[in-house]
Amino acid sequence: MAPDESVLNVNANGNLPQDGPSSAGAGKASAVVRVLLADDHALLRDGIRPFLTDLGEHVEIMEAVDFDSALAQASEHSPDLLLLDLKMPGMAGVETVSAFRKACPEVPVVIITGQVLREDVLRAMELGASGYLPKAMSGASFVHALRLILSGQPYFSAHLLSPGGGDGEAAQAQHHGGRFADLTNREIQVLSLLVRGESNKEIGLHLGLTEITVKSHMRSIFKKIGAANRTQAVAMAIQHGISA
Structure with missing residues (x-):
């Protein structure tokens, strides 16, 4: 069936x-x-x-x-x-x-x-x-x-x-087809840390980025995958095989 x-x-x-x-x-x-x-x-x-x-x-x-x-x-x-x-x-x-x-x-x-x-x-x-x-x-x-x-x-x-x-x-394994295919490697890293539950500040410290840069990556990620907010982006990432 x-x-x-x-x-x-x-x-x-x-x-x-x-x-x-x-x-x-x-x-x-x-x-x-x-x-x-x-x-x-x-x-x-x-x-x-x-x-x-x-x-x-x-x-x-x-x-x-x-x-x-x-x-x-x-x-x-x-x-x-x-x-x-x-x-x-x-x-x-x-x-x-x-x-x-x-x-x-x-x-x-x-x-x-x-x-x-x-x-x-x-x-x-x-x-x-x-x-x-x-x-x-x-x-x-x-x-x-x-x-x-x-x-x-x-x-x-x-x-x-x-x-x-x-x-x-x-x-x-991570599976990034469909709407996730356009994400850059850096955006995948940011999204993975978001799934882990890290704040923008923590993501910035982890990747050596300013909070402004992290926010810019977030906006780009949301637009590319069609997410309205952080919670939805995390849910979509998990469903798509992107793990922390």
Whole structure:
């Protein structure tokens, strides 16, 4: 089955909807954000947990270490976000997404995985997952992707959906086609630091540029990629495979 274009339009084209975040996600910054982190590796959970606290002023994190406990908690508590490892005990690969979608259809299911396979990404979309995130992505990119998902927008990197996208180093390589093709190397550097969350002053110090020069690069980047502001530029960059 071919991916639904209504799912792809935000991420594959690099566009954000003009109406802004959905009403369901608009209040996340002030409300309690409940996240269920389902992964059987304690070290990975410990590494992810600090980034989850950046999703809102108040973040409640639940944890599960296998399929049964993850499904039970998701069904009972109906969290705002479910982060699901495909390799936990009891899991049946990407097909397990359907069990969570059936048990708690209102909960966005986000796959976090160390092995990225294009066919799994496409199948996850078909089954109704809201995102597919490689564990190797940067923390800043991870947080931005989750914020998009909480706002009601699915996140599937355009690079992972392209032929040849997926496993290994290629999954993390920068992919600058389309509207990003006209960016200069310096603009790519500036945009990468923006994705990392650096301010204009920090970007200038990092690259040896004045803040005025950084602002000039920003204006040029926004114009070339069609971004209205920093937040949209970061979202589009992440969706296009530009990482911090």
